[in-house]
Amino acid sequence: MAAIELDLPQEQTTVEPKPDDNGEPLTTASTATTSAKSSSDSDSDSDSDTEAEQSSQLQTLESELSRNPANYDAHVQYIQLLRKMGEIEKLRQAREAMSQIFPLTPQMWQEWAKDELTMSTGSEAVPKIEKLYERGVSDYLSVLLWCDYLEFVQEHVPSIRECSAAGVSKARHLFERALTASGLHFSDGSKIWEAYKDFEQAICLTIDESDVEGKEKQIQRVRNLYQRQLSVPLADMKSNLLAYKMWEVEQGNDLDVNSDDLNGISPHVASAYKKAMELYTARIDLEEQILKPDVPDSERLPLFKRYLKFEESAGDPARVQILYERAIAEFPIASDLWLDYTRYMDKTLKVGDVIKNVISRATRNCPWVGELWVRYLLCLERARAPEEDVSLVFEKALQCTFLSYEEYLDLFLTRIDGLRRRISAADQMQVLDYAVIRDTFQRASDYLSPQIKGTEALLRLHAYWARLELILAKDIIAARGVWESLLKISATMLEAWQGYINMEIEKGNLNEARSIYRRCYGKRFPGSGSEDICQSWLRFEREFGTLEDYDTATMKVSARLEELLLFRLKQESKTVATSSEVKEHPSKTGAREKRKLAPNTYEDQTPSKRQKDNNDSATKVVKKNKGKEQNVDEREVEETGKKLDKDQNTNASGKQPMSAKPRYTDQCTAFVSNLSLDATYEQLHKFFSDVGGVQSIRLLKNKFTGKSRGLAYVDFSDDEHLNAALQKNKRMFMKSRISIARSDPAKSKKHSGGHQNSDKEGSRILSGEQARSKTEGSSQSSKPSMDQSSSGKESGEDAVQLKGKVTFAVPRNVQTAKKQKAGGVEDETPKSNAEFRDIFIKK
Numbered sequence: 001m002a003a004i005e006l007d008l009p010q011e012q013t014t015v016e017p018k019p020d021d022n023g024e025p026l027t028t029a030s031t032a033t034t035s036a037k038s039s040s041d042s043d044s045d046s047d048s049d050t051e052a053e054q055s056s057q058l059q060t061l062e063s064e065l066s067r068n069p070a071n072y073d074a075h076v077q078y079i080q081l082l083r084k085m086g087e088i089e090k091l092r093q094a095r096e097a098m099s100q101i102f103p104l105t106p107q108m109w110q111e112w113a114k115d116e117l118t119m120s121t122g123s124e125a126v127p128k129i130e131k132l133y134e135r136g137v138s139d140y141l142s143v144l145l146w147c148d149y150l151e152f153v154q155e156h157v158p159s160i161r162e163c164s165a166a167g168v169s170k171a172r173h174l175f176e177r178a179l180t181a182s183g184l185h186f187s188d189g190s191k192i193w194e195a196y197k198d199f200e201q202a203i204c205l206t207i208d209e210s211d212v213e214g215k216e217k218q219i220q221r222v223r224n225l226y227q228r229q230l231s232v233p234l235a236d237m238k239s240n241l242l243a244y245k246m247w248e249v250e251q252g253n254d255l256d257v258n259s260d261d262l263n264g265i266s267p268h269v270a271s272a273y274k275k276a277m278e279l280y281t282a283r284i285d286l287e288e289q290i291l292k293p294d295v296p297d298s299e300r301l302p303l304f305k306r307y308l309k310f311e312e313s314a315g316d317p318a319r320v321q322i323l324y325e326r327a328i329a330e331f332p333i334a335s336d337l338w339l340d341y342t343r344y345m346d347k348t349l350k351v352g353d354v355i356k357n358v359i360s361r362a363t364r365n366c367p368w369v370g371e372l373w374v375r376y377l378l379c380l381e382r383a384r385a386p387e388e389d390v391s392l393v394f395e396k397a398l399q400c401t402f403l404s405y406e407e408y409l410d411l412f413l414t415r416i417d418g419l420r421r422r423i424s425a426a427d428q429m430q431v432l433d434y435a436v437i438r439d440t441f442q443r444a445s446d447y448l449s450p451q452i453k454g455t456e457a458l459l460r461l462h463a464y465w466a467r468l469e470l471i472l473a474k475d476i477i478a479a480r481g482v483w484e485s486l487l488k489i490s491a492t493m494l495e496a497w498q499g500y501i502n503m504e505i506e507k508g509n510l511n512e513a514r515s516i517y518r519r520c521y522g523k524r525f526p527g528s529g530s531e532d533i534c535q536s537w538l539r540f541e542r543e544f545g546t547l548e549d550y551d552t553a554t555m556k557v558s559a560r561l562e563e564l565l566l567f568r569l570k571q572e573s574k575t576v577a578t579s580s581e582v583k584e585h586p587s588k589t590g591a592r593e594k595r596k597l598a599p600n601t602y603e604d605q606t607p608s609k610r611q612k613d614n615n616d617s618a619t620k621v622v623k624k625n626k627g628k629e630q631n632v633d634e635r636e637v638e639e640t641g642k643k644l645d646k647d648q649n650t651n652a653s654g655k656q657p658m659s660a661k662p663r664y665t666d667q668c669t670a671f672v673s674n675l676s677l678d679a680t681y682e683q684l685h686k687f688f689s690d691v692g693g694v695q696s697i698r699l700l701k702n703k704f705t706g707k708s709r710g711l712a713y714v715d716f717s718d719d720e721h722l723n724a725a726l727q728k729n730k731r732m733f734m735k736s737r738i739s740i741a742r743s744d745p746a747k748s749k750k751h752s753g754g755h756q757n758s759d760k761e762g763s764r765i766l767s768g769e770q771a772r773s774k775t776e777g778s779s780q781s782s783k784p785s786m787d788q789s790s791s792g793k794e795s796g797e798d799a800v801q802l803k804g805k806v807t808f809a810v811p812r813n814v815q816t817a818k819k820q821k822a823g824g825v826e827d828e829t830p831k832s833n834a835e836f837r838d839i840f841i842k843k
Contacts, residue, residue, distance in 0.1 A: 054085055065097075072102055083111070088119055099135070103332070103364050106145040109136030113148070117156075126156050137181065139361065140332070141325035143188040146178045150195050163206050171199060183232065184322040186287050190236055193229045197222060219251060231272035233279035235287070241273065286310060301331055308340070317348050328365070335369045338362040342375050352383040363397075370407025373397035374414045381418045387432065390418065405451045409461065412444035416464070423472060434473050441465040445485070454490045462486040463499050470507070479503065480512075494529040498536070510544050517553070521560060527736055528674045530564055575702075575709075668716045669743040670725050675710040676734040684712060687733055693721025713743060 061078040064071060075098040082091040095112055098104065104112075113132045116125065133149040136142075153160050153174060159167030175196045183189050204218040226244040234240065238260055245255045245265075255264045262270040286307045290300060304327040311320045324341045331337055342362055345355045359376045366372060373393070380390050394415050402408055419437045444461060452458045462482050469479040483500040490496050497520045504513040517537040524530055534557040541550040672684070681697050688694050693716045700711040716722040722742065729740040 054081060057081060058085070069097075069101060075102065079108075083115070091115070101364075103139035103361065104136070106136060106140055106142035106329075109133070109139070109145060110148055112136075113152070117152075123158070129156075138357070140329045141182055141185075141322070142329065143182045143185055143191055146182055147191055147195060150174065150178060150192075150199075154199065163203055168203060175199065181325075182322070184319055185326065186233065186283065187235045187291060189232070190229070190234050190240065193225065193234075193240075197225050197229075200225060222247070223251075227269045227272070230269060231276050233276045233283060237273075237277060237280055283307075283310075297331065301327075301334060301337075304331070305337075305340075312344070320344065320348075332365045335366040335372075338366050338372060339369070342372065346375070346379075352379070355379055356383060367400040368402060370397075370400075370402045370404075370411055373400070374410055377411075377414050377418060381421070387422070390415075405448055406457065409444070409448055409452070409457055412440060412448075413461070413464070416440050416444075416468075420468060420472070437468060437472070438478075441468075441482075449489050454493055456495070458490065459486070459493065459495050459499065462496075466499075466503060470503070476507065476509075492523065492525060494525045494533060497523075497533065501536075501540075505540075505544075513540065514545070514549070518556075521557065528739065531561065532737065534560055666713070666715075666743040668719055668722045670714045670716065670722060671741050671743045672712040672714060673710065673739045673741075674736055675708070675712060675738055676736045677708045677710055679708065679710075679712075679734055683734065684714070688714060688725055688728075691716075691721055691724045691728070693717040693724075 058078075058081055061074055061081065064074045065078060068074070075094070079091065079094050079098065082094055095104075095108075109132065113129050113136070116129050116132065120128070129152065133145070133152065136145050137149060150171075153171060155161065157167065157170070160171045161167070175192075178192045179196065183192055185192075200218065200222045204215065204222065207215050207218055209215070226240075226247060229240055230237070230244060241260055242257060245257045248255050248264075249257055253264070262273065265273075286303075289295075290303045290307060295303070304323075308320065308323055308327065311323050324337075324344070327337055328334070328341065339362075342355075342359050345358050349355060356379050359372065359379050362369075362372045363376055376393055376397075377390060380393060394411075397411055398408075402411075416437055419432060419440065423432050423434065423437070441461070441464075445465075448461070449458060462485070466479040466482040469475050469482060480500075483496070483503065486493075486496050487500070497516065501513050501516050504510075504516065517533075517540065521533055521537055523533075525533065537553050538550075538557055541553040545553070675684075679699075681699060684697055684699070685694060695715040695717055697715075698713040700709045700713075701707060702709060714725065716725060726740055726742060730737055732738075
């Protein structure tokens, strides 16, 4: 096995002669022998230790690559170690394995080609090395790699070396490819031009002097190369001009080679040179910035992007492409650079193979970017690639790790779109089975459902699937199966049920749609979804059903709406009760501390002040929305983010407080419910901006948590603006369908109940009228009057009829059904506190 020659420094040691047992120095021969033995022993020990260490490191790298083939650094280290150890066959396999996953750098391709050239003998190795160079120049733009490639074929390809007609034609084709790839390279492009000119001049020397026509034709070919080079903005344009003049002088033309003027040069060449100089002048500053040696990559990449914007504005696609190639050669894993490059190629160039090559390289350099794979699939479809090629790219994309599940969804949908278009195309070249689409949908659902459960993305996927089952497969049973599978995953998603129902209605299957309504109208959906599905069922029966169907739906929906109303009221009452419990603790603690510090404070207060301190002045306002009542604690109202002042009452000295709590009459006020919890004052004001007349907005928030309750009051200047606002009822606002109703204070007072509170002297019960009088600042307390209660009940105004057995603890100010004694006399004697306690203990 031949070892690869490496340029490693060799250590030189000098061995001093040692004396023998008699004190005489050893002879030169014996000294050399002893030195050789000791050196050989030490070298063998050192080599054995090195080989053992290399073998251990090799096993470690092989184990790592078997676990994770996508480890780029492990591939590089593995190849370097094999090259150092001279393991030729393993080295070839390692390079092939890495090149299948990652693009290799130009330096790695150069090493590979040189190693193969060293290890191989005979002409059969030349085609293999040519293929290596071809693969290398297709990965990244490298002028040096192109130069090595051109030099290799001139030295080792027999037809080119012998200057046969076929060989010269092959070499010229390769040189033209090199010019197309890198001839516009501002700083290094001249190397390709010089190599091309040298090759043509060498051919000129092989032509016999007697062949005047052939000689003149070859000279003109060289002249054309000089003139083409002068029309390209390159870093050394002036030196190229002087070289051209000197060559023309050698051909017998009279030119001044000591100046850079254009005298004696043909007009069209001079004009092209001037234009190139203008391009050179416009780009020289940008080139100098990106070529500075000590600039970090974090600063060089923005400089490249700035340069790219300049070239794109200039409008020369060839120069833009060459600059993109230079940029990605330095920043191969900059995903935004690849995205910009592929986007530009799609927009400007219509050459399918060129675009395909760029996007393919982009996916190899940045396989974690889903958008690049999507563009790859679309590019293959535009190029009418075979289904096998498209399927192979799709499967490779699924093996990659994307940053988000939306990228996987986009990839699946792009694949399905392409399959649908192929099946639907009238002039399709290849007949596809619909089962391929169904299988792709099923894979997408199985893979993505756990991650995007309950989202619009999953709904969009299944809706698309069901539609194709109807359109392409003509299978209503399969379409229903798609919707049923979605409902198993997201049963509380209202849009899924609505999509299923709409499909049945569009196909005219009214009984099936009605059965779906019966299945879902009793489910609990987020927000106002439960009410929405009930109203939707009623609209469906009104438009499609019989009178009996409509009556049945009305009966079921009415009962359901009542349940929803009671549930919401119960939730509101729990929220208010929780808030009250939280508020009791600090007030009791404060009162306890107050009694410790000033025991006579209570006696010094006026009766009105004592009444104020012993009762809770909070009132509840019942707002009606869509026929449903909701209790709102006024203490939790926040207007435009500011806290309201405390109750307006006189203090013990009779003075008015500095600020008073504002009161709202709700004469021209809209009550808004089902708001998004993230809604702000500005967003709500913008929502009503088209209506106008907004005076103030009160967002209801929890006083302790500060979180929104999804409710708000909007005050308008007059009824006209309020009525206009009511027309926006059931509109979508921040992904929620909000409800807007007129605020009715009279009804809230009618349905409001009294509050029961206690103080140091015992349990005291205040009527709703007393609570209102206290809030308005009345200094006199009034006791509940049975006469007033009786008169109110007889007149039928504000009468509350309580039903049920648990009515013993009803406050006295609430009008109840009169209990008659045996003699027909009303029992109006109120129970004492002790009697109430006995009742509670017994219960």
